[in-house]
Amino acid sequence: MKQFGVSAPTMREALRILETEGLIKVQRGSIGGAIVHRPTPQTAAYTLAMVLRSQGTNKGDVVEALSQLEPLCATLCAGLSNRKSTVVRELRKINTASRALLDGDELAFNETMTRFHTALVQRCGSDTLKLLTGALGSICLADVRTWARSTSAHGHYPTAAERVPSIEIHERITDLIYAGDAVEVASVMTAHAKVTRKHVYGGGDLTAPVDPRTVHRSS
Template sequence: MATNGESASSGGEAPSFRVPKTGELVAQRLRARIIRGELAEGDSLPAEGTLIEEFGVSRPTLREAYRVLEAEQLISVRRGARGGARVHAPSASAAARYAGLVLEYEGATLADVYEARTLVETPCAALLARRRTKHDLKLLWESVEFGESLADDRPRLIRHHTEFHALVVRLSGNHTMNLLNGILRQIIDTANYQRVDTDPGGAAHDAAFHHGLRAHRRLVELIEAKDADGANALWMKHLVEANRYLLELPGATTVLDLLD
């Protein structure tokens, strides 16, 4: 009688399946506890001896599990008498770093990344206009007013611009879009700081940033009015103009260039 593997491959070699190492299985169990919230940000994992007894594994196997979770940035391990493993909540930063490596390898241009940012942020502005709460409006107006107070402080104003954009996406309530935005933002922020820092300034620079502040204020007005179509159109126009301005500045043209 033919085995399942033989019949599935019509007489060829049976498909091979990789059996996870014991350390990976232990990491999987601990990871599940973090994801479910049984272990929260800042908690310490139980002592090594306790986990060794619970899982029935050796110390080297447990430390292999620790290395897996460290690579995923779900724990950090301190050595020594007062050391131990401390838990970290999942964040977009680990995904952003790996996505950045893939984009670097593929030779992605900054124009490509900026375009993706536009496609993520624009519908979020419309979503926020439909769903906004009084608390959302409070946060948005505070951000707008704070940004306007920074009109003559270039470094802080640059950071405020990126933070306002991130706030719009976060308040939209779409967790998937927020994750995608977090991945893109790590690349975009690096590019923006580099490009604007090399810009000598002048009237064009000042006009671009003041225009951006006006767009922020107008967006919040549209969100407050629950004008989703207006918010969508305004934010698309603002992002396209911002992308054009940033790409005209000297500096990196590909994601890989940002590392040079």
């Protein structure tokens, strides 16, 4: 307050805005204070969603863009010289965790499956694509989590047997990256995106506008 010559209410409002944007976390109490966070794809997603909302962009446009970018990330992963010790190792750990949850908690299984996509994007080797694809993924993640909670609550979440093909696709993608088959992994990722879109948005309205509020809550 002394440095900027502002009042206590003004400072509190500034901190509140920064916290809302995910740039700081304010800890209350005697040992509290403001902890600074670096901007992430999740915080970028909220800003991007606000821009898209202001332009009247619908969810379908975001989902389509993501379905184009994820295969590109997979292609880059397949071309990395260290892919076996980095990308493949991480993806196989996630696939193992997914199989362990086949008969377990549905929401935990869903989170593990989405983590596969996040890891694939974050390991692609391109900082720009990691940011753009990660931000779009965070926007779509709000709907994925809503779908998972709704179907689980109503007993419609895919059964253990119905979940197996999705894990097998993830395992095939991992094997193709291991083999360095950039062409085939892009094709499989594209087909996988269509199936995911059908599951999550099959009964939904893709013409609905992007909602920054749901993105912020999911990040």
